[in-house]
Amino acid sequence: MTQDKRLGVCVIGCGRAGMIHARNYAGGVRGARLVALCDSSADNLRAAASELGVEKTYSDYRDVMADPDVDAVVVVTPTGMHCHVVKAAAKAGKHVFCEKPMATSAAECDEMISVCKNAGVKLQIGFMRRFDKSFRHAKEVIDSGQIGDVTLIKSLTHGPSEPKEWMFDISRSSGPIGEVNSHDFDTLRWYADSEVKTIHAIGHNFRSPERAEEYPDYYDTVAVLLEFENGVIGMVDGAQYVQYGYDARAEVLGTKGNVCVGAQNADSVVVARAGMTLSSAAMPSWRTLFRDAYAEEARSFVRCVLDDVEPEVTGYDGKMALILVRDGLRSLLEHRPIAVEA
Ligand SMILES: NC(=O)c1ccc[n+]([C@@H]2O[C@H](COP(=O)([O-])OP(=O)(O)OC[C@H]3O[C@@H](n4cnc5c(N)ncnc54)[C@H](O)[C@@H]3O)[C@@H](O)[C@H]2O)c1
Structure with a gap:
């Protein structure tokens, strides 16, 4: 955890769903702060950073993993990238919120669950209902x-x-x-x-x-x-x-x-x-x-990391x-x- 004591969050993928999460964190989720944004599209990244006033931006998700201010990532890239991003984040010790669908195959889900478990980081999946x-x-x-x-x-x-x-x-x-x-x-x-x-x-x-x-x-x-x-x-x-x-x-x-x-x-x-x-x-x-549900989902993710409890929606739920x-x-x-x- 950073010295700030709040969970430093980076949203990776600033498209339709990513901006819902980014706006929620930028607007204030108790116990967390939005410290960075990442998107491979320069246009999307620029638009998101300027709307939300976020200074730190990354065009390559792998660079996020070396940032000591980032304690947790919110993965909202196209589904085909979820497994790569989640594994990189977990190996770097970052807690993970990953949008649904969790991945493209059950085998990828198993990998993601196991890497997060071995790294001792939380993994929550985005079933906001x-x-x-x-x-x-x-x-x-x-x-x-x-x-x-x-x-x-x-x-x-x-x-x-x-x-x-x-x-x-x-x-x-x-x-x-x-x-x-x-x-x-x-x-x-x-x-x-x-x-x-x-x-x-x-x-x-x-x-x-x-x-x-x-x-x-x-x-x-x-x-x-x-x-x-x-x-x-x-x-x-x-x-x-x-x-x-x-x-x-x-x-x-x-x-x-x-x-x-x-x-x-x-x-x-x-x-x-x-x-x-x-x-x-x-x-x-x-x-x-589901506007309010997304906000409550973010609060629940932050609570599960700070209180060290099991996420309400697990990797197993994502896989099933x-x-x-x-x-x-x-x-x-x-x-x-x-x-x-x-
Ligand atoms: N919970 C829900 O109800 C819900 C709703 C919509 C989308 N989703 C999920 O969210 C994910 C994103 O969907 P979307 O509709 O926001 O897509 P989108 O295309 O609007 O946004 C994806 C963003 O990721 C960026 N991106 C692509 N590759 C990247 C990479 N390698 N690194 C960093 N950024 C990258 C793109 O530039 C784009 O800005 C999908 O998995 C989708 O299924 C969930």
Whole structure:
């Protein structure tokens, strides 16, 4: 730890998600301070440093590792770089927060977990729904036994935007199962308190038929059925390019009750007009819906380092979500249920 006694943080990767983390740390996370930024793009680095008033910048993540002011790194590079950056950070004794998806394979996850463990540094993965007030409240209700035993968990995520070019190539993106549903898989594991035994996914391309010739495996809508080791049934659906807004909801059915999380509305305002119509604004983005969750996630990471306790979302959680994305995609492409192999 630096003499300042606060955790010195460097955000590596200052793109869409990186700037959420960087702004949170720059705005003040108790016990931490943003000491540096790193990005391989000179333009992104310059823009981030000037917006946040951060003086120390790095264009190569390897140089961050030699900086004694940096106690922890927040890894928000494209997913393919996560394993390299996390291993370098851990070997340099830096604590690690790594965005989801944790890596590109289960083998990479194992490496990252083992390097962090051997170096004695924390490793937390970016499933921010676990820090969302409503998702947490539902977890407390489930654990309190108010709805009896959990029987069925449904979770959905729909994204509004047109897919970027690389997302049509599912060997690179995994499609919506990877792009949006890894969060749902994590929520299901968290609520079910169990691991998945079998997974069956069905998907189709409904909104971009003009891309079907070039990308025959691309799908924009998927339904996934999961069976947990403890008998709980899971249902997940995912969609990209829905255009109506960002939509993330969950529902848990117990033997004695039910708990629902989330709504489609941006806020609680509903306008009633003549003609008997009701209208309400839709949620524009994950950045808006989970703004507070990202801030709480950062506070939790800093607390886990300073208090030397286990992160609330571990490398193992990151690995298990990745395995469900992998086996879900296999099921979709092979048109059959798959026995999940951890
Ligand atoms: N928790 C969430 O809900 C959530 C949301 C969005 C993205 N993500 C994840 O965050 C990561 C980043 O996604 P994004 O949408 O912000 O991407 P992005 O393309 O907007 O940003 C990535 C940034 O990393 C920089 N970069 C690339 N290679 C680098 C390197 N070797 N060293 C340093 N910087 C490098 C790029 O220049 C860019 O600024 C991905 O893993 C993504 O899946 C998570």
